[in-house]
Amino acid sequence: MEFIEYPDVEMMMIDLANKIAGELKTCLLEHDWASFAVPGGTTPGPIFDVLCAADLDWSRVHVMLTDERWVPESSERSNTRLIRERLLTGRAAAATLVPLYRDVPEPEDALADLEAGLAKELPISVMLLGMGADMHTASLFPGADRLEEGLTGDALLLPMRAPGAPEPRVTMTAKVLKGAMSRHIVITGDEKRAALESARGMAPEQAPVAAVLAGTMVHWARD
Numbered sequence: 001m002e003f004i005e006y007p008d009v010e011m012m013m014i015d016l017a018n019k020i021a022g023e024l025k026t027c028l029l030e031h032d033w034a035s036f037a038v039p040g041g042t043t044p045g046p047i048f049d050v051l052c053a054a055d056l057d058w059s060r061v062h063v064m065l066t067d068e069r070w071v072p073e074s075s076e077r078s079n080t081r082l083i084r085e086r087l088l089t090g091r092a093a094a095a096t097l098v099p100l101y102r103d104v105p106e107p108e109d110a111l112a113d114l115e116a117g118l119a120k121e122l123p124i125s126v127m128l129l130g131m132g133a134d135m136h137t138a139s140l141f142p143g144a145d146r147l148e149e150g151l152t153g154d155a156l157l158l159p160m161r162a163p164g165a166p167e168p169r170v171t172m173t174a175k176v177l178k179g180a181m182s183r184h185i186v187i188t189g190d191e192k193r194a195a196l197e198s199a200r201g202m203a204p205e206q207a208p209v210a211a212v213l214a215g216t217m218v219h220w221a222r223d
């Protein structure tokens with residue numbers, strides 16, 4: 001793991017957006033298209049605000065979430081809604097969204113379909129992950145019902161329910177996350193920095209983010 005500390009959050013979001021844009025451009029020089037996986041939650045919005053204006057051939061970029069909360073797009077908690085509003089706009093409106101949600105009652109009802117869509121995008125070219133203060137990443141939560149399968153199994157996507165998550169989730173598994181060609185984690189604040197430091201010495205069953213730290217660049221600034 002490489003840890004990069006920035007002087008402030010705003011600078012980090014701009015630098016990281018530029019870095020990701022550069023990686024996507026490089027990928028598009030060598031390949032017909034690039035797959036780009038992004039987190040939801042409260043942290044990545046400012047990165048998306050910069051990245052959506054990047055001058056690259058977005059029509060060849062396939063954007064997908066690392067995980068989704070099983071709520072309709074009308075919900076404030078929808079990660080799909082976040083990326084439609086903050087990332088898939090401006091120049092990036094030309095990108096293709098690979099869905100991680102269908103309007104059916106439970107994630108199990110759509111899993112096979114969503115997993116088949118994701119399979120066509122692997123390995124992920126560029127991946128950005130978030131992390132919660134509880135050391136979850138994507139929707140691999142400590143104490144989640146299918147965490148062990150998510151960490152060690154062969155599935156690409158899994159439904160996940162966890163005490164710390166108010167709704168069912170669907171998440172990429174560790175196998176998919178670890179397979180990404182370029183891996184970044186973005187976190188802010190002292191609490192998450194301390195959580196990350198603790199996770200480094202813990203088993204992924206207790207600290208799921210530990211499963212994806214090897215070879216990953218972690219970007220941090222105090223908020």
Ligand SMILES: O=C1O[C@H](COP(=O)(O)O)[C@@H](O)[C@H](O)[C@H]1O
Binds near residue numbers: 038041068130133
């Ligand atoms: O629920 C989620 O949480 C994590 C962390 O979110 P944040 O609000 O603490 O930045 C996020 O990475 C994940 O994609 C999301 O579904």
